[in-house]
Amino acid sequence: MNARVRLACLAADAAHWGVTRLLHRGGGNVPGTVALRLDPGIVGPLSEGIDPIVVVTGTNGKTTTTGLAADALAADGRAVVCNRAGNNMESGIAAALVGGRHAGAGSGGRRAGCFECDELYTVRVLPRMRPRALVLLNLFRDQLDRYGEIDHTQDVIAEALRRSPETALVFNADDPLCAGIADRVDNPLVPFGIDEPTNLEADRISDSRFCARCNAPLDYAYVHYGQLGSYRCPECGWERPRLAIAAVNVCLTCGGFEFDVEDRRGEKDGAPVVRHHVRTRYNGLYMVYNVMAALAADLVAGGDVDRFQGVLDAYEPASGRGKTFSLDGRRQVTSNLAKNPTGFNRMVQQARAENARCLALFLNDNDADGHDVSWIWDIDLERLSDVSDLRFVCVGGTRREDMAVRVKYAELGAPIVLVDDIEDALGYLPADERLHVIANYTAFPPVVADLERLAESWRAPGAARELPAAVTPRAEGAVALSRPLRIVHLYPDALNLYGDGGNIASLSKRCAWRGIPCRVDQVLMGQELDLSDADVVLLGGGADRDQLAVCHELQGQRDKLAAYVADGGALLAICGGYQLLGHYYMMGEQRVEGLHVLDVETTAGPTRLIGNVAVDSTVCDAPIVGFENHAGRTVLGAEKPLGRALVSGTGNNGGDGGEGVLHDGVIGTYLHGPILPKNPGVTDWLIARALRRRGADADLAPLDDALERAAHDVALRIATHR
Numbered sequence: 201m202n203a204r205v206r207l208a209c210l211a212a213d214a215a216h217w218g219v220t221r222l223l224h225r226g227g228g229n230v231p232g233t234v235a236l237r238l239d240p241g242i243v244g245p246l247s248e249g250i251d252p253i254v255v256v257t258g259t260n261g262k263t264t265t266t267g268l269a270a271d272a273l274a275a276d277g278r279a280v281v282c283n284r285a286g287n288n289m290e291s292g293i294a295a296a297l298v299g300g301r302h303a304g305a306g307s308g309g310r311r312a313g314c315f316e317c318d319e320l321y322t323v324r325v326l327p328r329m330r331p332r333a334l335v336l337l338n339l340f341r342d343q344l345d346r347y348g349e350i351d352h353t354q355d356v357i358a359e360a361l362r363r364s365p366e367t368a369l370v371f372n373a374d375d376p377l378c379a380g381i382a383d384r385v386d387n388p389l390v391p392f393g394i395d396e397p398t399n400l401e402a403d404r405i406s407d408s409r410f411c412a413r414c415n416a417p418l419d420y421a422y423v424h425y426g427q428l429g430s431y432r433c434p435e436c437g438w439e440r441p442r443l444a445i446a447a448v449n450v451c452l453t454c455g456g457f458e459f460d461v462e463d464r465r466g467e468k469d470g471a472p473v474v475r476h477h478v479r480t481r482y483n484g485l486y487m488v489y490n491v492m493a494a495l496a497a498d499l500v501a502g503g504d505v506d507r508f509q510g511v512l513d514a515y516e517p518a519s520g521r522g523k524t525f526s527l528d529g530r531r532q533v534t535s536n537l538a539k540n541p542t543g544f545n546r547m548v549q550q551a552r553a554e555n556a557r558c559l560a561l562f563l564n565d566n567d568a569d570g571h572d573v574s575w576i577w578d579i580d581l582e583r584l585s586d587v588s589d590l591r592f593v594c595v596g597g598t599r600r601e602d603m604a605v606r607v608k609y610a611e612l613g614a615p616i617v618l619v620d621d622i623e624d625a626l627g628y629l630p631a632d633e634r635l636h637v638i639a640n641y642t643a644f645p646p647v648v649a650d651l652e653r654l655a656e657s658w659r660a661p662g663a664a665r666e667l668p669a670a671v672t673p674r675a676e677g678a679v680a681l682s683r684p685l686r687i688v689h690l691y692p693d694a695l696n697l698y699g700d701g702g703n704i705a706s707l708s709k710r711c712a713w714r715g716i717p718c719r720v721d722q723v724l725m726g727q728e729l730d731l732s733d734a735d736v737v738l739l740g741g742g743a744d745r746d747q748l749a750v751c752h753e754l755q756g757q758r759d760k761l762a763a764y765v766a767d768g769g770a771l772l773a774i775c776g777g778y779q780l781l782g783h784y785y786m787m788g789e790q791r792v793e794g795l796h797v798l799d800v801e802t803t804a805g806p807t808r809l810i811g812n813v814a815v816d817s818t819v820c821d822a823p824i825v826g827f828e829n830h831a832g833r834t835v836l837g838a839e840k841p842l843g844r845a846l847v848s849g850t851g852n853n854g855g856d857g858g859e860g861v862l863h864d865g866v867i868g869t870y871l872h873g874p875i876l877p878k879n880p881g882v883t884d885w886l887i888a889r890a891l892r893r894r895g896a897d898a899d900l901a902p903l904d905d906a907l908e909r910a911a912h913d914v915a916l917r918i919a920t921h922r
Contacts, residue, residue, distance in 0.1 A: 205245050208238035212298040229287050232295030243290065244328035246297035250281060252501040253313035253329055255322070257357065258337030258372070260543045261490040262288060262316045263518050265337060268494035270314035271515060275507035279304035281313045284518060288316040290324050312501070319353050327363035333390070333500045334361065335370045335493050339377040340426060340542040341575065341697065349697075349743040354381050361385045370496050372489060373441045374428040380412030382441065390465065392445040392496045397422035397430075400452065400485050409693065413438045415749050417693070417725045424485055426542050445496045447488060456480040457488050461495055476505060480512060482522065483553060486546045520648030524634075525655045527626070532634040533651055537644045539569075541578035547638045552583050554636070559584070560594040560625040562639035562647060563603045565918075569641045571812065572827045573599050574872045577702030581610035590614040591633070592667050594625040597643045601911035605877050608671050608907050609705045615667040616907070622650045626658070627665045675901035678715030685711060685718040685735040685890055691750050692740065693724050695777060698829075698872035700740035703772060706876035706883045707736055714901050716887070725749065729757040731764040735890040741775030741872065744787050751780055751792055758795045765797055770865040770889040774875065778860070778868035779832055786832070798863055799837035805854070807831070812919035813850045813871060815859045817843030820881025825915040826871025834870075839863055847919055865889050878912045880905050 201209075212231035219230050235242050247253060254273070256266045263286040270282040281300030283292050293315050304311040317325050319339075326334065336357065339350055358381050361369060365387060371378045373391035382389050399422075409418045409427050416435035423429035432439035443464065450459040456479070463474040480491055491512065498505050517523065525533045538544035551559065565571050584590065590612055595603040596619045607616050619625045622637065629635050639647050689704050704720055711718040723729055731737065742750065754761065765771060779785040782800035785792050794802075808831045815824040823846060833853040842860030845851035851859035852870070860869035867882070869875060876883040880903070888898040 201245060204239050205242055208235040208242050209298050209301065211235065211238055212295065216295075216299070228285070229289065229291040229295060231298055232287075232291035232293065235294050235298050236291055241328060243294055243297060243325060246294070246301060247313065247329045250311045250313040251332070253315070253331035254333050254335060254497045254501050255315050255317050255325065255329065255331045256335045256337065256493070256497070257317045257319050257322050258335075258378075259319070259340040259540060260546075261337045261486060261493070262286070264487075264521070265335065265490045265493045265497075266314055266316040267518055268491065268511065268515055269335070269497040271511045272494060272498040272505075272508050273312040273314055273501060273503050275511050276504040278310045278312045281311060283315055286316060286518065288318045288321070290321050293317065293321075293325055314497070320356055322360035323356050323363070326360040326367060330364050331367050333368045333370050333497060335497050336372060336378050336381065337489065337493055338372050338375050338426075338428065338542075340540055350377060351743055351745060357381050358384045361387050368500055370493070370500055372428070372493070373443055374424060374430070376409065376412060376418060376427055376431055376440070379441055383412050383438070389441070390444045390496065390500055391441040392492055393440065393443050393447070394424060394450060394488065394492075395443050395446040395448050395462075396450065398424055398450050398485060400424070410745060410749055411436060411438050415745055417749070425545070428489075445492065445499065447492050450488060456482050457485075459488060461492055463499060465499075476508065478509065478512065483550050484546050486543075519645070520651070523648070525651045527654060527658050528660050530631040531626070531629050531660065533622070533626070533637060534634060535637045535639070535644070535648055535651060537641070538638050539641045541575050544576075544579045544638060544640075548580060548583055551636045551638070552586055555587055556584075556634070556636035557587060557589055557591045558629055558633050558635045559590070559592070560596065560619070560622065560635055560637045561603050561607070562622075562637070562643035563595070563597040563599045564640055564643040565599045566642045569643075572829060572873070573602050574699035574702070574827060574874050576603060576606045577699030577705070577874055577877070578696070579606070581607060581612070584610070584612055591630075592617055592628055594619045594628065596621060596625065597639070599914065601907065601914050602878070604907045605911045606702070608673070609702070609709055609877065611709070613670055615670050617668065622647045623654060623658075626654070627661060628667060630664045631660065671904075671907070673713050673904050675714045675903055677901055679717070679891070679896060681717055681894065681896060683717075683733070685716060685887075685894075686733055687718055687720045687736045688731065688734045688738070689720060689722045690729075690737060690739045690777075691725055691753065692722055694746040694750050695740035695742035697742045697746075697776075698740065698774060699874040700738060700774060700872075702874035703738055703740070703774070703876040706874075706880070707738075707886065710880065710883050710903065711887060713903055716891075725753060729754075729760050731760050731769070734764060734769060735894065736886050737764065737769060737771040739771065739773040739777030739780065741777055747776040747780070748787060748792060751794070754780065754795060755793070758797075761795060762797050765864065765866055768865050768893055770886045770893070771867070772876075772886060773866065773868040774872055775830055775870050778870065779834065781866070781868060782834070798861060798866065798868065799839050800834055800861060800868070801837070802832040802834045805831050805833040809850060809854050809870075811847075811850065812915055813859065814846040814916050814919040815843040815851070815871065816846055817862070819843070819862065819867070819885045820879065822879070822881060822912065823916060824871065824875065824879050824882060825912055825919055826869070826873040826875045826878070828870045829872075830870050836861060842867055842869055865893070873915065878908060878915055880908050
């Protein structure tokens, strides 16, 4: 260890002492930040002498998998250096290395390393650390305003592996996005997955089901959830890799899951398949993947896998995840962390399986969470309609009003209560009931801290507080139509990046609540486009690769869409869908020919325009609010904008002050969030437009929009004060 490294370590030790002893906080990232300031390459020399090293990355499950793998590596007496608290950026890993530099004295100097790493920091950590294995769990949309599209995350991880060519990639082959990375690198590969259908938790939303080689839609033999499953490209033949480590005989028990993990790595050389039986006491198919990934890491790192079941039996999730707190002997609270749609859906599925009658959902939009909350509309809350006698849903956090609107549109039939914190929510919990809490990233630690405090001191304040009435947003009367309004959602299997399901929910629910008959038709990739009797059309936004696939799909059917627009049809186009309607748009250096439906052109900008936005428009009385996240710079030709951006530097191109386009019945916009639930005036404009085109009465009965207005006002305040 050279003098510079020693000095950086001593400074980090001093920082840790100050933070923990004087400020009474956890050490966290601070020691690592100090060490990196003095020696930016310190991760390399501090990793020397640690063998094996395993790094775990991916969107969901990093902390759990890292903890399990670390315990498995320690089972034979080795000291394991690990960032167990989940501080997974380079500073957190450096802090763990500084703190663990003297570990191993009592185990003959044998040290192993197991580190959770943020996806975007793999390119900084892997080349310096040179781990034996990188475990890649999954890739789902997460904090789009920070990470960008998943394509960018794939590029970063692939580059990290190229810079550490000896590192084996242990990857979830059930995820085509992970397999797509494996397809691009020359590292040793160890694919793992579930090698049979489970028929347990398939979702209505996935992130990408397109071929990594030719971008054609994938065919699935079965889907576990999201885009995870067994897939094959019908065009070029690319398919899920042959599994080297496979889960089979997956069985849901009353206490969790049982399954076998087959080690097939030696099969090609004639070695027998080795089978390991695993029992977990945790529900949720996601835990099967986490456990299997940890076991795969243990196998690749040369751990004592015979001890794995004992490690699994003793494991407790970190930082209060999945923990049950007992209050006053008659009430219980279960705390769960969920940071993105897929994670939230796993927790919703678990609450449904346990018939959770009392729920509390906490949503923050701090920097670490991502400021864009449109992802909550990809949570399948409607699954909770199966819960018998759902008593209430409390919502809290900085964006509780948005979550309240999401719950309202799920129509669960239970009261929606806005609360300040978990203690406030407990006031509504009757005796002998359990409160199931799901909170996102920065909302979760305060919930757990409060529950730990309340578990020792809380006393029920007599009877539970009286609940408000359940929301039943119905208007008097009905609208007679010869046929229902037909709402057409174009390519939701590809363009689903910004919670566009919320736009469909807003249109269909606000029709239903007024007695306006309507139906929603989805047009999926490969299906014929029929707009002959369409009344409202939605064209959403997607990742570059998915958007390009839709563009090619629509090129041959462009005349149908153009005729619908020329006939005055109502159409809402969001972000990528908005760009597609123009003459062209740029995808990197590639010029992509648009549909020429609108007189707009989109070039590539040097930076992304990201943040909350407000727009003054003639479409409705209140300013339109939403969130923008785009690199495209759109310039209108003969078109007029949807409105004037109230925040400088935002909108179509950040320069001319306009946002979106308003062309007859077409609204094109960069605003998501999604746009319609928080802006009921825009929804009603589209519905009224469709009714007038049908020759029907377009005077819409008023609805109780108190929750929508509250969410709108929060977004407006954030946008205009940023």
